[in-house]
Structures are given as structure tokens and as C-alpha cells.
Amino acid sequence: MEKNYWITEEPIQLQDVMDKVVRREAGAISTFTGIVREFTKGKRTLYLEYQAYIPMAEKKLAQIGQEIAEKWGNTKTAIVHRIGKLDISEIAVAIAVSTPHRKDAFEASEYAIDRIKEIVPIWKKEHWEDGTLWIGDQQETTAYKQGMPAKVQMEMKQGEKE
């Protein structure tokens, strides 16, 4: 079976992700690529280190693709996330979504990266000149105090109804 959602330790080629979503019904492909930025809030990153709970992360990436298919219909999605040590400008994540028309492609790929930052068990460790830190998603701090992020809680409630 073709694998459209995966975690890798190898450098990511955007073309590989894009190739997985090309099809005759598609007229538009939107991709998103997250690359390692040198400066964040004035602080210089030397490199990043990513860790993943690999089998669950791949399941959650696939779930995001499924959510996109349900929300926008007629989509094809592929997502890859890299782990290990990444230097400046290396690709951490690449997403491609193909749709018949362009509006859906943009919306869906933006949705994908937003969801990755919410529910996919992958972590980033910053390596600066003066130290290191595992980064948590600041936006979710409040929700996490209740045990899990609000977005996941909602989802679990929906799941119960099914």
C-alpha cells in the first residue's frame, strides 16, 4: 500500500510528497513546508532536534488526512515529518493537498499544519548557543492543565457519539 503519512529520519524532498497527490481530477495542489528558521524572537537557533512517538504520530497524520477528506471532499493528502537533528533551512514537515479547485487546497493545507501542531505527538528541542529546551505549544498551555488539549477533548466527545 502506498504510504501517504510518514515519519522519517532522512532529508525530505518536497517533490516526493507532491507526487503522492497528483491525480487526473486535481487542478490545484497546495503544499506547506516548515523549515528550520535561524532566529526566533531574536534568539539564534543552532539546530533543532525532533522526536516523535512514531506509530502514533503516523496514525494522527493519517487522521488529519481523513479529517480533510471529510471537510472538503475530493482531496488527496500526503504529509511527512522528519525527526532527529535538523540544521537551519532543512525541512521539518511537508504537506501536500490536491483538490479540483484552488481555494480548498489552500484551506486544507493550512488546516493540516494547524492540526499537526495540536494533535500529533512530535516534539522539537531548540539548541541555542547558550542552552537547550524542549518546546511545548504555548497556545495549548491552558487546556493542558485539564489533562489534554481542548481540541483533543472535543474530538473525544465526538468520538463517543459515533
Place this chain on the structure above:
Amino acid sequence: MEKNYWITEEPIQLQDVMDKVVRREAGAISTFTGIVREFTKGKRTLYLEYQAYIPMAEKKLAQIGQEIAEKWGNTKTAIVHRIGKLDISEIAVAIAVSTPHRKDAFEASEYAIDRIKEIVPIWKKEHWEDGTLWIGDQQETTAYKQGMPAKVQMEMKQGEKE
């Protein structure tokens, strides 16, 4: 000089477009790729033929990159459009925009494709099983009756003030 806005008769490689916008300040790259879709409103396309007023088209693509830089700041943009005969699933246009943060990248690349469809002198000829037709942008029909599209008119008025 590096050429970030160009018209080509050769097949487009998304990677080439993306490579032009990677830089150390960028954390996000959004790309848009328009590919030849087989069916439009139930009608089957055999292939497309694109024509461009090449020197002006390249200028207008560069203008779009400039507009993006003014609207979002800290962006780097590359755009390529292919002309000649294109088969189903071949790439007609590819856009890449890099920004520090992802929101701007999505907005800017969507802006780029919208503007291409407004101001860049490139035309598409549909080749169906039962005929051919040069396609005009239906959205602009009204404005065109006044000599040029509303978006271009606005622009010219702004230009007069400068």
C-alpha cells in the same frame, strides 16, 4: 542575476521554484501548483495550450512578487508559468513564497495565484474532444467592457499618484 519570475516551455519542477525562496530567516514556505485537470464542469479536456506575451508576463509576475513584499514584508517569492502544449496533470504554474511564519506564506501564495488570473498576459486554450476554445476569465467580463479589468484600473490610478 537570479531569475525568480519566468515563463518556460519546459516541464516545471516544483523543487526548482521552492529552492529559490529558501533562506535562513524563513520558517514557512507555501507553494501553489496549478495542474491540468481532466474534467471541468463535466467536460473532458484532452490537453491545454498556453500562450503568453512573454516579456510582459514576466514583468507582471515580478510585479506580483513586489506587491507581496509590500503587503506582507519579509517575503521571498518565485513564480514560473509554462506555455505550449500541456497534458493532463502537467504543471501549468508553480508559486513559492517563504516567510518567517506560516500564516503569511499561505495568504501570500493565494494572493499570487489570484493576481496571476487578473493581470498576467497568459491565455489558455482548451482542447476538448469536440472542439477548442481560448478561455477568458469569466469573472472579469463586466470590467473588460470598460476597456480593462477593474483591478488594473485601480492600480493605474494608484500609479498616477506616485
Place this chain on the structure above:
Amino acid sequence: MVEVLFFAELRDVVGKDKLTVAADGMTITELKEKWLTSYGVEKFNVAMVAINEEYAPDDTLVKAGDVIAFIPPVSGG
């Protein structure tokens, strides 16, 4: 003399990709009336005009050596 370029449908209508015509000092509107009415005015009136690769209104005066392009509604992307 000015060079007049045609694209897409207009190129098919005119049957060639360019003409060289005497239109120095005319407006675009006058150039159309003098040289292009035989090809049908309607399609030229829905086209934009570019002079030397920049969009220009129909009342612009053209001068010797200008390159005038008639740009039907675009459909790239």
C-alpha cells in the same frame, strides 16, 4: 509606425501575431478605428491594451516605435 501585437483569440481573428501600422500621434481608440474595424470591434473592445508592456487606457497617445499589445481577458494559472 507602431507595432501591434495580437494574442490568443485575437491572433486567430486577425490571422497573424503582429501588424506594423502608421498610427503615430493617434489614441488607441483611433488606432482601433483606423486599422482594426475590419476584424470586428467587439473582441477588441473587451481586450485590454498594453503599450510597451504596461497596461494603458484607450485615450493614450501612441508614438513612433511603441509596441501596442491587445490583451484579451487573461486565463493563466
Place this chain on the structure above:
Amino acid sequence: MVEVLFFAELRDVVGKDKLTVAADGMTITELKEKWLTSYGVEKFNVAMVAINEEYAPDDTLVKAGDVIAFIPPVSGG
């Protein structure tokens, strides 16, 4: 017995990537109290829990053979 997995900061805190503990029939909350308080509760309380690779609430009962993962706030992308 259940397997308990740690990631990111929690892995550093615990000093290993997994533990095998006797927790059959306990809730996640009970498992934390029994086996993890020595590592500091705060960081475990801001983590999500996944059982067999699916997010689960803290009152879920764990059974023999389950894989419990503590998932600190994620930061992929």
C-alpha cells in the same frame, strides 16, 4: 504489567524512554500516583495520555499489555 512510554522533556526527567510497571486495573490517575510521583507530578499533569496510540482521559482503566504514553505538549511542524 503495562508499558509506560516517555517523550521529550518527560524522557529527560525520568531518565529513560520506558518503564514496565504493575498497573493492571488502575486508572491513569492511580498509575501516576503509584509510579510517577517521585519524578514530580506537575510535568505529568500537563501531559496528555495515550493508551495504545490513542488519546485517553485520566480516568480510563488500564489493562494488562496496554501501552501507556505520556505526551507532553506537542511542538511538531
